[in-house]
Amino acid sequence: MLAYTYVAQGDFQLLDKPMPVLLHPRDAIVRVTLSSICTSDLHIKHGSVPRAVPGITVGHEMVGIVEQVGEGVSTVGPGDRVAVNVETFCGACFFCRRGWVNNCTDPNGGWALGCRIDGGQAEYVRVPYADQGLSKIPDSVTDLQALLVGDLLSTGYWAAKRSRIGPEDTVLILGAGPTGICTLQCVRLFRPGAVLVCDSDPERLRFVRRHYPDVLTSSPEGLEALVRANSSHGGADVVLEVAGSPDTFRMAWQYARPNAVVTVVALYDGPQNLPLPEMYGKNLTFQTGGVDGCDCGAILALIAAGKLDTTALITHTYPLSRIGEAYDLFEHRRDGVMKVAITPDRPER
Numbered sequence: 001m002l003a004y005t006y007v008a009q010g011d012f013q014l015l016d017k018p019m020p021v022l023l024h025p026r027d028a029i030v031r032v033t034l035s036s037i038c039t040s041d042l043h044i045k046h047g048s049v050p051r052a053v054p055g056i057t058v059g060h061e062m063v064g065i066v067e068q069v070g071e072g073v074s075t076v077g078p079g080d081r082v083a084v085n086v087e088t089f090c091g092a093c094f095f096c097r098r099g100w101v102n103n104c105t106d107p108n109g110g111w112a113l114g115c116r117i118d119g120g121q122a123e124y125v126r127v128p129y130a131d132q133g134l135s136k137i138p139d140s141v142t143d144l145q146a147l148l149v150g151d152l153l154s155t156g157y158w159a160a161k162r163s164r165i166g167p168e169d170t171v172l173i174l175g176a177g178p179t180g181i182c183t184l185q186c187v188r189l190f191r192p193g194a195v196l197v198c199d200s201d202p203e204r205l206r207f208v209r210r211h212y213p214d215v216l217t218s219s220p221e222g223l224e225a226l227v228r229a230n231s232s233h234g235g236a237d238v239v240l241e242v243a244g245s246p247d248t249f250r251m252a253w254q255y256a257r258p259n260a261v262v263t264v265v266a267l268y269d270g271p272q273n274l275p276l277p278e279m280y281g282k283n284l285t286f287q288t289g290g291v292d293g294c295d296c297g298a299i300l301a302l303i304a305a306g307k308l309d310t311t312a313l314i315t316h317t318y319p320l321s322r323i324g325e326a327y328d329l330f331e332h333r334r335d336g337v338m339k340v341a342i343t344p345d346r347p348e349r
């Protein structure tokens with residue numbers, strides 16, 4: 001089968017590989033019907049994910065149809081349409097029992113698919129702990145609607161859920177890329193008083209205004225004035241940092257009011273500086289990043305109920321055989337790209 005593979009730093013190739021097989025009773029084999037490219041895939045490509053293993057098939061955001069399950073899997077079966085979770089987790093260890101599945105103590109716990117074990121930019125993928133890692137897609141939800149459930153929507157949902165958003169709050173989201181938009185949709189579920197979104201890319205801000213007319217947008221230069229005009233206590237009540245640059249990290253604590261919650265969603269390329277003397281007295285609660293992606297069922301129900309819809313984010317579609325072109329477009333942010341969907345080449349059986 002075709003599988004997009006991390007060959008070496010800077011080198012991904014579409015290779016012909018053997019079909020995956022069940023290795024454990026809790027495994028499932030899924031025929032991938034739609035996958036996507038994530039910024040984390042680019043991080044692997046550029047060598048900033050040291051845990052990534054050369055030779056693995058990349059891709060950790062996909063939906064598909066279950067082909068085969070091990071004898072220990074009872075929650076899904078062959079023929080089921082499923083969303084695949086970015087994280088692998090056992091469901092039974094200390095961390096899993098508390099919902100902190102990103103820190104599952106299994107050797108492959110956390111983000112393993114498409115990083116440490118073969119992922120889903122391929123025709124088929126093996127999913128470990130399939131009873132935890134696969135969620136049935138309701139009949140009324142399309143593959144396209146479910147495509148971001150396991151990764152970006154899980155991230156946005158986790159970030160919004162842990163940010164203690166109240167009905168009067170002013171919430172500031174730094175970053176209006178695909179993860180920022182998914183975070184924005186999930187933040188709105190908590191009905192805060194005002195939502196402000198900041199990005200340096202005017203095209204991304206236009207996207208926000210077009211789809212969410214009640215959300216206020218700003219470039220980094222105009223943000224201070226916007227925050228001041230829309231908060232009564234000297235800053236945002238909640239800040240979600242989704243962009244991942246030293247500038248946005250600084251803005252996250254700078255534009256938070258005293259005693260605010262600052263949730264870091266982004267992944268950085270290097271350490272960031274918390275200037276504690278300057279921040280003294282702000283009494284911020286900082287939450288560091290790493291999605292606990294175990295709410296796929298709830299997210300799918302919200303999609304079915306019409307409360308989340310990320311289909312507008314999927315701006316381009318390529319067949320797997322042309323995935324190299326899709327990466328090129330996504331990496332260089334050409335043609336207004338937000339997310340790319342990758343379809344199988346072969347017609348469905």
Ligand SMILES: [Zn+2]
Nearest residue numbers: 038039040151
């Ligand atoms: Zn991702």
Ligand SMILES: [Zn+2]
Nearest residue numbers: 090093096104
């Ligand atoms: Zn676990």
